Ligand SMILES: *[C@@H]1O[C@H](CO)[C@@H](O)[C@H](O)[C@H]1NC(C)=O
């Protein structure tokens with residue numbers, strides 16, 4: 561008879577407070593444990609540090625609205641079975657120490673949302689995780705301003721790494737020594753140092769967007785086996801010679817929807833084994849020579865860009881499929897590069913009697929001069945049609 565209460569106790573769900581005997585199954589102080597969701601939630605300003613351990617069958621740790629300031633080295637050494645760790649609304653969280661997540665073999669998601677003081681990712685912060693499965697590391701609404709070299713050193717099997725920065729500086733070796741990263745998405749970049757990706761391999765997509773920076777030489781040096789590098793909707797004051805050199809075995813390099821100051825000659829040389837170079841829908845101020853799009857790519861597509869048309873672009877007419885599908889900006893009356901060049905930049909044999917001669921001389925002078933000259937030429941060549949100009953009409 562006296563056994564009955566014991567039986568009842570066994571049938572009850574596991575205790576959620578400190579009553580259990582085995583400390584490994586105790587819900588941590590100031591946290592609550594949802595057995596059905598396998599979720600440990602530590603919430604509120606009174607929480608000032610991470611729990612030491614969580615009950616062994618629980619998979620998710622949610623740290624919300626706490627006063628926690630840092631994630632110390634080896635924070636999870638007694639929580640190796642966690643699958644998800646989420647930090648949400650932690651106004652004081654500012655430091656992720658080196659080896660903070662070491663040994664989390666089962667981890668699949670590490671997420672930081674709304675952590676306004678978390679502005680740097682330190683060297684080694686994501687080193688030593690030893691994840692057995694694809695891992696997502698996400699920073700959302702968290703204004704990362706600097707990623708230090710070696711932040712992800714020796715990381716591997718990253719399913720997704722997504723960082724929306726604010727005035728973000730990428731230090732040399734920011735993404736160095738990573739083996740396999742499927743989706744890398746970075747925004748808010750204002751500075752990129754050379755050699756961001758040294759010794760990294762097997763990336764599916766490197767996606768940089770909504771950024772404003774210069775591409776110096778050798779940014780992608782020593783990155784190999786990449787499916788796609790996409791730089792999108794960014795402002796790139798200049799793309800240096802050799803910006804992409806040292807990349808090996810890459811399917812596509814794509815620049816799309818950017819506002820680009822200048823693409824240097826030989827910007828894309830030094831890429832080994834490149835499938836496709838795509839430069840589409842950008843506004844480009846300077847693309848002086850054919851060498852600006854020179855590469856060893858199997859296929860080069862330069863399309864739907866808006867260029868600052870001058871007669872320096874005449875080289876493009878040698879490829880009619882390129883000069884027909886790229887367009888001039890206002891100074892070239894939005895015509896295709898080809899019709900601009902045909903109308904404006906006379907053939908050498910005709911130069912003597914052609915009005916186009918002054919334009920060739922003037923392109924290196926001030927833009928206002930150039931604009932007024934080209935406007936005069938437009939009325940001369942194009943008064944009767946849109947985008948189709950006959951030299952004989954002048
Ligand atoms: C954080 O906690 C404070 C007080 O404990 C509460 O007033 C506030 O609404 C909480 N904020 C969020 C985002 O949960």
Ligand SMILES: *[C@@H]1O[C@H](CO)[C@@H](O)[C@H](O)[C@H]1NC(C)=O
Pocket residue numbers: 733736737758759
């Ligand atoms: C890259 O690998 C080489 C050879 O193993 C090593 O000497 C170098 O220090 C590594 N660079 C980085 C940034 O890890």
Ligand SMILES: *[C@@H]1O[C@H](CO)[C@@H](O)[C@H](O)[C@H]1NC(C)=O
Pocket residue numbers: 845846868869870891923924925926927
């Ligand atoms: C077009 O190019 C000329 C010469 O390179 C430059 O002076 C001018 O500012 C450019 N125009 C625009 C709109 O960028």
